[in-house]
Structures are given as structure tokens and as C-alpha cells.
Amino acid sequence: MDSDDNAVIAAFTxxxxxxxxxxxxxxxxxELPRFPPGVFIAGMIVATRxxxxxxxxxxxVALFACLVVISICFTWEIFYTGVLELMLTxxxxxEQGGSGLVAQFEEAIQKVLPLQYLPPWPGTINVLLSDYxxxxxxxxxxQSSKSLKFALAFLMFANIGVNVADCIWGDLEVKIETSGTSVLDWLSGIVSLAVNMFATGLISWMGWRHRRMKTNAAIHKRSRAENILLLLIESGAVYCAVQLIYSVFVLLxxxxxxxxxxxxxxITSVGIxxxxxxxVAVIILVNEGSSPVVETFHIHQSKTNGETDAQRVNLSRSRRIMAKDYQMIIDAEKY
Incomplete structure (x- = not known):
């Protein structure tokens, strides 16, 4: 076995x-072991239901289409890697030939070349759908803030543009037979992270506003709408953390x-x-068991002898604002 064969074996392994x-x-x-039908599949079933x-x-209908696309892309990620390893092996x-190990390895690379154009796209599609x-x-x-809606739309379109460019560049790298990471790899991760941090920050601000108004209105019981906000914030924070770690590793x-x-x-697999x-988690949180009737927020104002007129006015104003915000969340569940 010569040095070329050793190099091929090292690259192959x-x-x-x-x-x-x-x-x-x-x-x-x-699909977690000992958990039939699998975590992702079970989540898909619950979200679809x-x-x-x-x-x-x-x-x-658009959300259901997103679920279908996400399921196809996630399944394709696993299918691609498994088939690639089987074909390379x-x-x-x-398959023993008379041309030597080096030639066989090069021939194997050529046979799996069509598959090499696909890896960037399924993962990127799922990332963009998550950002969406x-x-x-x-x-x-x-909905009432035009400036925030413009900022969200601008960031999302920039995110789509950078991620699609990254996928196209990944396909070009296959043609010119180069490997490794590029500027677009970490830039796409940073832009996606910025989109999620901005949107999650807005949802966090809404949750903080609710909490403050409830404190001013002397209401201490946490409602389901507030629980949804908190879960959206926490899940968004976890997703942002994964994206941040991935971006750091790509930069390195x-x-x-x-x-x-x-x-x-x-960490790339964790990101996938x-x-x-x-x-899937967002759809379940927003839609599972929600009801506008259950969510309707009623405030029964109670007066105490120690309240001043200014305190009563401030309390009434806080309750009106909070009721308006809760109605906005209830209306949001219709979308």
C-alpha cells in the first residue's frame, strides 16, 4: 500500500x-430510541391535529404547508447522509477493480456527485421556515406598528437573500471541487440569528408589558395567553442560543x-x-387547545377605601391597556 492509498483511506475514513x-x-x-413514533413525528401529529x-x-393552510415542507426536508437530511455513506463505502x-484504491475513490466521488448539490437546500429551507x-x-x-412590521419584513427578506446565496455558492463549490466554510456560511447564520433575536425581543417586550400592566392592576394569576407568550420567549431564546453557538463554530x-x-x-446537526x-413547537403552542371564549379577559374592578382618585385612574388605565393587549393576542390566534 503506497502513500496515495494511505491518503485515500485517511480522507475516506x-x-x-x-x-x-x-x-x-x-x-x-x-426519532428517539424507545419512543415510538419518534419525537419529531409525534410533534408533527400533534401540530397537524x-x-x-x-x-x-x-x-x-400556509402553516400546514410549512409542516409538510419541514417534514420532507428533515427526512431528506437523514436520507441523504445515509445514502451517501452507503454509496461511498x-x-x-x-467493488474491487483493477484500477487501484485511488481510482476507485475518485470514481465513487463522481458517482455521488449529483447528491452533493442537495445538502445546503433542505436545512436552509427549514431554517427560513423557522425564522418565518x-x-x-x-x-x-x-399589527398596528408600521415601523416594526417594516423592520421585520426587511430583515426577513435580507435573511432569505443571504441564505439562498449561501446555498448557490455551496453548489458552485461542488462544481469547482472545493470544500470548507466560506464567508456566506457564517454570514447566513448571523443574519438568521439577528432576525430571531429581533422578533423574539419584540415578543419579550410584549410579555414584559403584560406583566407590568398586571402588576399595576393588582392581578397576580397568570393566564394562558401569558403562558403562551412566556413559552414563545423561552423557546425562541433556546433557538437563538443554538444559532449563536453554530455561528461561532463556523467563524472559528x-x-x-x-x-x-x-x-x-x-452543532450543525443540532441546528438541523x-x-x-x-x-412545530410554535404551532402547537399557539393552536393546541386555544379558544377565544376561554381566552377572553374579564376585569372586575375592586375598590378599596385607601385608594386615591389618581390611583383609581391609573389602575383603570392599566386594566384597559392590558385588556386591549390580551384581545390582540386572542385575535392573533386567528391567523
């Missing part, structure tokens, strides 16, 4: 090792550590899982 590590993480996110139990508006090691979900919730909650891979990294492959889980 590196490819198999990193891809299998990512495949294991992604598969666990798709919650949509089917409501009137079919255009927005809910078959044409490199199992959080932007959609913020958009609905702030681009400018400092150019060799393949197990950590980057794992979170981008598939997050939209």
Missing part, C-alpha cells in the same frame, strides 16, 4: 466518521481551524434538529 457522527445526532432528533381542529383560514471498498414562524408571531402581535472553522471538526458537525422542531 474522515468523511465517514464526521458524516456518521452528524447522522447519529440528527436521527436521535428525528391542532390545525385540523380549527377553521381552515389561509394562514392555517460500496464504490470505494466493496417567529417573525410571523411578532408581526401578528404588532473559517478563520482559525480550517480542518474538519467533530464539534462543528455535531432545532430548525425542524421550533416551527
Amino acid at each position: 474522515d468523511t465517514i466518521y464526521f458524516d456518521i457522527a452528524g447522522l447519529i445526532v440528527t436521527t436521535v432528533g428525528y 391542532s390545525l385540523l381542529n380549527k377553521p381552515w383560514t389561509r394562514s392555517r 460500496k464504490y470505494t471498498l466493496l 414562524m417567529v417573525v410571523w408571531r411578532a408581526w401578528v402581535l404588532f 472553522q473559517t478563520y482559525w481551524y480550517t480542518s474538519p471538526s467533530t464539534a462543528l458537525h455535531i 434538529i432545532s430548525s425542524a422542531w421550533y416551527p
